[in-house]
Amino acid sequence: MMALSTRNARLIIFARGVSDFGAFLNMVALSTYVYWLSHSVVFVSIFLACRVVGGIVASVFGIPFFRRFAGRGALAGLDLSRALLLSPLLFLLPEHQLNVLPFIAFGIGLCNSLFAIGLNSQLPTWVAPDQRVATNAWITSAAATGAVFGSLLSGLLIATWGFEAVFAANIVTYLLAASLILPLRALYSAVSTPARKGFSGEWHELTRGLRGAPVLAAMLVISLLDTLGSAAHNVGFPVLSQYIDPDTAKTVMGYLLAVWALGKFAGARLASTVLKGRGIQRMERLFLAGVALMSTGFILTFQQTELWPALVLIVWAGLGDGVAEVALVSRAQSEPDTLRLPLFSLLTLIQMTGFGVGMLLVGPFYLAWTPAQVIVLFHGLPLTALVVMGGWMYCMRRRVPSKTLVEE
Incomplete structure (x- = not known):
């Protein structure tokens, strides 16, 4: 097998x-x-x-x-x-x-x-x-x-x-x-969901499941805020490239994307090593660390006006991106069969809606602010949520062990 x-x-x-x-x-x-x-x-x-x-x-x-x-x-x-x-x-x-x-x-x-x-x-x-x-x-x-x-x-x-x-x-x-x-060949059978449950029943069960896994619910909220930051830096890449070198802006943007991908590759490998044989709480903490690395990395990258410092710092952002993505997907896959499909559907809805709304929101800010200021604002949102969530998790785990749908 x-x-x-x-x-x-x-x-x-x-x-x-x-x-x-x-x-x-x-x-x-x-x-x-x-x-x-x-x-x-x-x-x-x-x-x-x-x-x-x-x-x-x-x-x-x-x-x-x-x-x-x-x-x-x-x-x-x-x-x-x-x-x-x-x-x-x-x-x-x-x-x-x-x-x-x-x-x-x-x-x-x-x-x-x-x-x-x-x-x-x-x-x-x-x-x-x-x-x-x-x-x-x-x-x-x-x-x-x-x-x-x-x-x-x-x-x-x-x-x-x-x-x-x-x-x-x-x-x-x-x-x-x-x-x-x-x-592909199936190794494990999925739990079938009765047809009578219907669409509303699926979402009701997911809502009830997230109440029992408040940390996972908070991770989804942070993911929503993170998509706003992603929209900001995607719109801002051409602008930053112009700031760094107006004559070779397209080449600069290509370098930034390629080095970011290398960082994300390394972050995914790091997450695999750290999470090996570990449980749900480690996935949740690693997600927090990944988002913190990614947002701070992009904030620092967009403060640069020279190529080499920007390339070094965008590796930091890519590293966090890879860590956060692996931790979030692995955590969501830890849920029971009946909840996994609506959970990934909700995650896709969050990402697509947040990214689409973010693309509309960030444009006017780039007209009035510098790229550095825009990124601080939009990547500051998930960082603020992380501080709130980290404090809440610390208090919650000191008083009552975290309730999750799947025990560690």
Whole structure:
């Protein structure tokens, strides 16, 4: 069984890496393509908004979808759907493509989020308990690597072979991801949920479960605030790059993203080592430490006007990002089968909504403030919540042991 678990873990890691490479490849390529076709920043904003709305819809639709269509087939089908969504861009005339691109963006956002929800919530059925943290760490590492390579290579591929070649390559990545998902074999059966429970029943049970796991509930709140900080630094990267070197701003941004990915890779590996054989409380504390590292790292990075100090400090931010992500996903996967799916759906809803709202909020601040001030404000929110949560956890554990749904 351990050999099969190891095989499943490797397939999942490679599938997630290829899938995230494809997701970031098409995000950059499609955004650039939309602007090239429309010559309108407003249309690009509409396109990106449709993608975010698709992710939000997926967080609500994910529960009934995976209760009905659980297993590897649904995940492979989502990869095939992403490939099919891109296929019109290979045969439609450019003047007709602009009308369908918002629908493609919505579908891609929907499928991307459904894939993440399904994979994270069902991973415990494919991977043995003592291998889950290590698998999550490698998934985070593979996702970060795929994201950066997808972002960096998209521009090179567009310049060399054109948009159609990039879209064709993107379709191939999704077909490859589907082929990696199909050989998965279930090791553990999930607890079936009665159909009569319904959508409202799922969320009611999740709410009741979070009352019994207040630290996990607080982690979700911090994740929401963290998405606002993520929106701020994503919008701010081009601005910071201009501050550092106006003549080579695109190259500077590429360096920042690549070094951040290295830090996130290292953070995921560190989390795997620290959490090995440990319980829920260690996951919760490591999440707090990861968020603290990430937010302080980004705050310090955006104070810099020279490249080398910024590169050193963004490693710090990436390290915290990798640690926090592995700890949060591993903690959520520790919940019972009946709660895991709605929990990951809620987490996706939090991340997509927070990021979308954050992108809208931060723009006006960059018009009036420096990037350093904006990042202090938005990354200061999760840091403030961490201080409150840390003090509360200290007081709570001195009086009464923490109640969790799954005992350590």
